[in-house]
Amino acid sequence: MNRVIVTGGAGFIGSAMVWRLNQAGIDNILIVDNLNTSEKWRNLLGLRYADYLHKDIFLAQLKAGELDFQPDAMVHLGACSVTTEADGDYLMENNFRYTKTLAEWATARGVRFLYASSGQTYGDGERGFADDDAVAPYLRPITRYGYSKHFFDLHALRTRLTEEIVGVKFFNVFGPNEYHKDDMRSVVHKAFQQVQAEGTIKLFKSYHPDYTDGGQTRDFVYVKDCVEVLFWFLQHPEENGIFNIGTGRAHSWNDLAHAVFSAMGREPQIEYIEMPERLKGNYQYHTQATIEKLRTVGCDVTFRSLDDAIADYIQNHLSTLQPYL
Structure with missing residues (x-):
């Protein structure tokens, strides 16, 4: 996996993923994002990557067959992640249809595809937090954002895309670059x-x-541990499906x-x-990932304790003059 596309690569988890790839000596990376006037461009400082494309230009080139960058893998972390977003049509287009297009493009070409789902798909937790395919159709998200993520999960299960791709349901992620x-x-x-x-x-x-x-x-999980799990899946293309990424502790x-x-x-x-x-009316009072499925496929990434993760974040990032990864 030497040539990687990271969508949302200037964002929180996306830039952390680029950092993790750099740690492994991988810098032939295409970052896809929408910098606009936000401050997330600062997340790119110090990272090594080959090129950058705006998300709309990237999608247009991909659809037209004009994308010059030919990847081994695509890590799709770009999305609207505002959990209070009220524009349902925007969420469905940006979070569902965009993901669907990329997944179909990648699988048709044998490109390893990872995408971000969300712990918000579990709604109020009435039906638990198990990443069991048989349970997925019965989940009831309580936000439009959660539903836009859930709808692609259902699509991937219904079309058996989950036999070829990896979806990860992030729980409450915190850490540098947010x-x-x-x-x-x-x-x-x-x-x-x-x-x-x-x-x-x-x-x-x-x-x-x-x-x-x-x-x-909440199941609070450190971003450095999240990207370790994503990197593990890049190294194990034989393992596919939808998995929780949380510590398993609330x-x-x-x-x-x-x-x-x-x-x-x-x-x-x-x-x-x-x-x-x-x-x-849209508040989750409890979340706690089940991670048995992750362990069953052999992912042995150790999740930091809450105290250790917060200490690292505050003492080695927030309190320093160079807080970014």
């Missing part, structure tokens, strides 16, 4: 800034009787806040605030 994501930045990054500015961390109150304020739980927002304070050498001070009305 700085451009505005409100979609992880709570770790937001909390770090809050502690620096005010000495406190703000968490949402709970509106569910089974969860205390800040007691809502932690509360309170746990996360305490880990941030610890990494910063501060005493915990947490303030609980009202949740915006627009989120109350």
